[in-house]
Amino acid sequence: MRLVGFSVVCAVLGSAAWAQTMVEDSDGDGVYSMDEMRAAYPDVSDDVLVQIDVNEDGAIDEEELAAAIAVGVLDS
Ligand SMILES: [Ca+2]
Numbered sequence: 001m002r003l004v005g006f007s008v009v010c011a012v013l014g015s016a017a018w019a020q021t022m023v024e025d026s027d028g029d030g031v032y033s034m035d036e037m038r039a040a041y042p043d044v045s046d047d048v049l050v051q052i053d054v055n056e057d058g059a060i061d062e063e064e065l066a067a068a069i070a071v072g073v074l075d076s
């Protein structure tokens, strides 16, 4: 039971961290798909999204998003 409680706390803290950005992980898979990115940043071109996707897995993870915001490519 303790482990379950810990997981719930982590999940809550995790979603709080995600909520600091404009992007919503609407399918809950832990990464931001290009569709989710476009929903949050409709003005950002596909070229920019490809550049942000540093590991080229076709999705933006929290690190990639933070990096893009840090260099000013995306608004926070
Ligand atoms: Ca997602």
Ligand SMILES: [Ca+2]
Residues within 6 Å of the ligand: 052, 053, 054, 055, 056, 057, 058, 059, 060, 061, 064
């Ligand atoms: Ca990626």
